Amino acid sequence: MSGHRPVSWRRLRALCLKESLQIVRDPSSALIAFVLPVVLLMIFGYGINLDASRLHIGVLSEDPGPEATRFVAALAASPVLETHPAAVRSALDHALAAGDIRGYVVLQSDFGARLARPGATAPVQVITDGSEPNTASFVAAYVQGVWSTWLAERAADRGEAFAPPVEVIARSWFNPAALSRNFIVPGSIALIMTIIGALLTSLVIAREWERGTMEALLSTAVTRSELLLSKVLPYYALGMISMLLCLAMAVWQFGVPFRGSFVLLLVYATLFLGSSLGLGLLLSTVLRNQFNAAQAALNAAFLPATMLSGFVFEISSMPAPVRAVTYLIPARYFIASLQTLFQAGFVGRILLDDFLFLTASAALFLGLSALKTRRRLD
């Protein structure tokens, strides 16, 4: 290797300039840095809504009496349930199979009679669509809620004392309205940065290898550190810009509270970008083919960041071997720290763990790609 110092600032500046020009001149880069984050955040913020807000259920009341009518009215009055009355059961079965409704409630013809008879119990049948387990449990929970309110009101009207012996008073800390958006939106920032960090860099550098311009660069006086830095710094800037864009949208567009420290956010974002840029560099250096680098980056960075990071799917609910795998995924730590910084503010124990793991993975991936680049130089 020529060059006396590992890094000459003049050369580094020139290389960074070249890299930045390449980014600016490709129309698709503006798309990635500014448009894609906005579009993706809209999709994650509005599209992933785990809070059942509009549950379509069918209702079949075979009992025309006043008790059944009141119960049906109570179901219809629920702000979450959208009831579709039906006359026959087969219509409901068909609607359930077609996916038009997510469940149905049946009151049998002797509903009122059983209620009136002491000692008898009047069943409220609830059938849910088990092919959507999460929605099915929401259907069951909401119908149950309507049912217990109805029961309490009925008892009050009849002058009976009705109070459940134990009354649960629920509080949701950090997120009083329990909006899924408040944890989805911060997590999606990590996904967007994965895209910029790993996918974009892996493509760009693989292209240099494919076209032979990497060899041309390597044959110049450029040192390994300069080369790596010149690849990392412009994309780091791109990643940080889109992170800030996401932050602004999360707070102003989606109303997600940001309770933590902005400086800490910058630190964690830097570490995370370090590891995903490192991964992108590593993949492209090893594979040297855009087609394959793109697929590998998708499988090694994007999919794990979606599925194994706690972004939507709770890590603690996974079986132990899969949980063990999640420890290897940098997005896991970044998502945990984002969720903490946004919703809780500062929780030392969580943030310290995340800091250590993120630093380690950034060092690992950047170090590995440095190693791989050198082998080529020899």
Added chain:
Amino acid sequence: MFGRLFTLIQKELLLAFRDPQSRRLLILPVLLQLLLFPFAATLEVRNATLAILDNDGGAQAQELVKRFAAARAFPTVHLVTDQAALRRTIDEQRALVGVEFPGDFSRRLQQGASAPLLVIVDGRRSNSAQIALGYVQSIVEDYSDERVQAAGGAVPSRVVLRNRYNPNLEYRWFLLPSLVAIITTIGSLVVTALSIAREREQGTFEQLLVSPLTPALIMFGKTVPALLIAFGQALIIALAAIFIYRVPFTGSLPTLGVCMILYALSLAGFGLFISSICTTQQQAFLGVFTFMVPAIMLSGFVAPVENMPPFFRGIAWVDPLSHFIVILKGVFLKSYGLALAWPNMWPLLLTTGVTASLAYWMFRRQVA
């Protein structure tokens, strides 16, 4: 003409499978995802930890604590001694749910009064928290009911719950059919969209254009390998779902086959359309990505389509994934045949027609 077409298809398949690196990339990720995702992608709540602050210590509170500790949903129960410890446990995510018994809990119950029970959930993980809260509530309700009955009270009505198609709400039964669609998407889109961009970048696309092949034939030649890859990957996952993960298959196998082809066609349509407007592999890849992420996220796989605002429901309708997932869940769990699947089949045909025509028109324009 068929000879030429056959040669072209052969060339495409060779390109996809010749290189060991790209061969591995088409098969290994599928197997890895098949191994990990069914266990990872779950909205169920398991292994959750419950923190209990018992300010009361009376017999009734102890009874409930015992029931919480025995519940399958909460394998770990932390007993904490004061409110600060309870707060810290939740803050540091060492427990998902906290339960606080007020000091007069048992006394009030003994007097026949209603006793409040404070349940705190970690709203940072709102979905899991809601589900865990449901578990706590049902334990408390059972206990309440038993007390009412023991006191000679009668329960006038009861909710009888039945989950059709999936009695125990096994998340895996929902997930694996959806994975058939999701994992397939990546491979076949990347193959169609990137292979044309690669030819353009390497200059071989011009060579294809000056060959006796018409643009339609070139498109067809690019579609067939993508169809084969999509079909092959989907088949592997479907077989694994049935035989390894034991998801019941109640519907019609021919319907599944037909729909798989329709789905692969519509993916190829989107892939060709993306490649027709891109000149470099990088652009094509970003195009694939810009299509794929929304397609997966809005498909109803992560969150139900009916929860989305109208505009996004519109996008979901165009999304081939959302229709294919409904069909897949239908043929696996809901005994779908052609008649039930049809409402979700024609949108697939329609999108295939539109995207393929657009791609054809773009290619024609470039040739002229």
